[in-house]
Amino acid sequence: MILRLLITTLLTCLASSVVAGTTPHNETRGFINVLHWWTSPSEAAAVDVLKQHYARSGFAWADQAIVGGGGGKAMTVLKSQIISGNPPHAAQISGMGIQNWASLDLLRHIDGSANRNQWRNVLPQFVLDTVQFRDRYYGIPVGIHRNNWLWINPTAFEDTGLAIPSSWDDLIAIAPRLRRAGFIPLTHGGEPWQQAAIFESVVLSEGGADFYRQALVEHDEEALTSPTMIKVFRKLKQITSLTPNDRSRRPWDQATREIINDEAAVMLMGDWALGEFKMSDQLEGVDFYCRPAFGTEDHFIYNIDSFVIFNRKRFKDRQAQQWLAQQLMNKETQIAFTDKKGSIPVRMDATDQLEGCQKKSLNALNKSIKEGTLVPSIIHGMAVKESLQAPVINFVSSYMSVPTATPEQAVISLSAALLAPAK
Numbered sequence: 065m066i067l068r069l070l071i072t073t074l075l076t077c078l079a080s081s082v083v084a085g086t087t088p089h090n091e092t093r094g095f096i097n098v099l100h101w102w103t104s105p106s107e108a109a110a111v112d113v114l115k116q117h118y119a120r121s122g123f124a125w126a127d128q129a130i131v132g133g134g135g136g137k138a139m140t141v142l143k144s145q146i147i148s149g150n151p152p153h154a155a156q157i158s159g160m161g162i163q164n165w166a167s168l169d170l171l172r173h174i175d176g177s178a179n180r181n182q183w184r185n186v187l188p189q190f191v192l193d194t195v196q197f198r199d200r201y202y203g204i205p206v207g208i209h210r211n212n213w214l215w216i217n218p219t220a221f222e223d224t225g226l227a228i229p230s231s232w233d234d235l236i237a238i239a240p241r242l243r244r245a246g247f248i249p250l251t252h253g254g255e256p257w258q259q260a261a262i263f264e265s266v267v268l269s270e271g272g273a274d275f276y277r278q279a280l281v282e283h284d285e286e287a288l289t290s291p292t293m294i295k296v297f298r299k300l301k302q303i304t305s306l307t308p309n310d311r312s313r314r315p316w317d318q319a320t321r322e323i324i325n326d327e328a329a330v331m332l333m334g335d336w337a338l339g340e341f342k343m344s345d346q347l348e349g350v351d352f353y354c355r356p357a358f359g360t361e362d363h364f365i366y367n368i369d370s371f372v373i374f375n376r377k378r379f380k381d382r383q384a385q386q387w388l389a390q391q392l393m394n395k396e397t398q399i400a401f402t403d404k405k406g407s408i409p410v411r412m413d414a415t416d417q418l419e420g421c422q423k424k425s426l427n428a429l430n431k432s433i434k435e436g437t438l439v440p441s442i443i444h445g446m447a448v449k450e451s452l453q454a455p456v457i458n459f460v461s462s463y464m465s466v467p468t469a470t471p472e473q474a475v476i477s478l479s480a481a482l483l484a485p486a487k
Contacts, residue, residue: 093122096384098371099145100156101138103131104317106339110404114206117397121387128152131315134257134443134457139450146170151374153381154388157203159194159445162372166197172373172382173200177389186411188429190438194368194446203370204389206398207407210425211334211365211441212265212357215320215341218350220247220329232269232299232358235330239306242329250306251328253314256461260443262332263300263460269359270296273437280482281440281447288479297463297471304464323352332357334367338406338421354421356428364432367444369407448482455481 096118102111108129115125130138138156145151157165165171178201184192187205195203221228224245229235239249252258268276271292278287287293320340322328331337338354346352356363371392373385391397398409399417408426409415418426432438440446445453459481463469 094380094384095124095126096153096381096388097126097128098154098156098388099128099130099138099142099152100371101130101132101135102156103129104315104336104340106317106343106404106406107336109343110339110401113401113404114392114397117394117400118388118391121384121391123384123387134255136257136454146374153376153385154371154373156369157372158368158370159440159447160449161445162195162203162370163197164449165372166200166202170374171202172375172385173202174204174373174386174389175201177201177386177393181390181393183393186413188410188412188433190366190433191368191410195370203372204392205368205370205410206392207369207402207405208410208429209334209336209367209369209407210428211261211367211444212268212360212363213333213335213337213421213425214355214357215323215331215333215337216353216355217247217323217326217329218353219326220245223247228353229330230358232266232303235306235358236302247326248308248322248328249330250303251319251322251331252307252333253316253319254308255313255316256457257443258316258319258333259464260457260460261334262303262464263296264365264442265332265357265360266296266299266303267293268363268365268439269357270299273363273439276439280442283482285479285483288482289475293475293478294471297474300460300464301469301471335406335421335425339404342404342406348420354424362428362431362435363437363439364428365439365441366429367441367446368410369405452482 100111102108111127118125130141132138135156142151142155151170183201191205191208195201195205216228220242224241226238226241229238235249242249252262264280267280271279275287275292278284279293316333317340319331320333320337323331324341324344324346341352348354371388373388376382376385393411395411395414398411398414402409402422406422408418408422408429415426429438442448442453443457448456456478459477463474
């Protein structure tokens with residue numbers, strides 16, 4: 065009797081546990097398999113919020129989390145699943161990827177949920193434009209990130225008696241003193257997308273919003289080969305000298321911990337980094353500062369976190385997918401999720417409680433919309449299709465890693481990468 069009771073208890077425990085990539089227990093109405101690349105500690109905490117809120121529908125969220133901050137590995141897995149005829153119920157897809165997958169008739173539209181919940185009344189126009197294809201809604205947006213943030217370790221400047229820099233030239237000038245004191249002047253993980261993140265911020269700081277759009281969105285040949293773009297690559301080469309001597313490819317959250325652990329002075333990273341600071345009980349204004357990337361104070365490079373749902377025939381699958389759209393756009397879900405993720409809610413009626421860096425980001429967003437200085441991120445697929453995104457990221461990474469590469473050679477190669485598909 066005791067043995068039977070123990071076995072029954074063990075089976076109950078096993079049945080009630082949900083592991084990444086597994087099917088949830090049978091007490092739910094069903095489950096939805098979600099592919100994404102949010103695997104850092106703060107990202108995992110943010111995903112847990114989505115799971116908990118989605119569970120209120122009676123369905124369960126089954127994780128298929130793929131390690132890789134830029135999402136490249138996740139996209140490789142997704143493509144292989146689609147080719148094999150077994151796509152996930154839902155997947156994290158950003159920017160122009162939504163239009164790409166929708167154009168292949170692989171996605172279900174979510175017009176019903178979008179119209180019922182009056183998305184047009186609560187979402188900014190640039191978010192609406194991002195999640196639509198041919199006037200139908202295909203993307204479920206969950207947060208807005210600002211890419212052009214600097215994260216500053218005040219201890220590095222207090223210990224050295226140096227003023228916090230206000231430009232790249234300032235940081236370059238004081239870098240030797242920071243290194244002698246044991247601080248990495250500018251930390252980052254060395255992954256190609258992280259290197260390209262520096263590139264797009266420098267394009268914005270050197271050329272402004274109009275030049276950024278001409279070069280990286282419209283692919284204007286004159287802008288791509290201009291003296292301004294040569295200045296961008298020259299500055300990029302100088303900035304490379306500020307980064308860790310060992311530029312091994314590390315996840316972005318490891319670089320963030322170098323700020324938290326007083327090993328580095330400055331980091332350029334989107335505000336998903338804020339989640340890691342919060343997870344470590346760091347206080348803004350005491351343990352770290354968040355400031356716009358040098359020269360981009362009045363600009364906002366945006367990246368929108370979003371999901372799509374794939375075509376499914378089974379009624380229960382479609383029902384689970386419909387509830388996903390409903391729950392992720394819930395006002396309460398948006399507030400709780402973005403608190404962990406570091407982003408701004410896409411619902412503008414869910415932003416009243418924002419504080420600190422998130423409030424600064426919201427103010428910068430509103431100002432950039434009003435002044436026309438809001439620009440899409442190229443590294444997160446907001447500005448270009450995936451077929452162009454990867455070559456640009458890899459080229460910039462290669463340029464930053466090869467000491468002999470010149471700015472003049474770089475503008476020719478960048479222009480060729482962006483213009484070749486059009487010729």
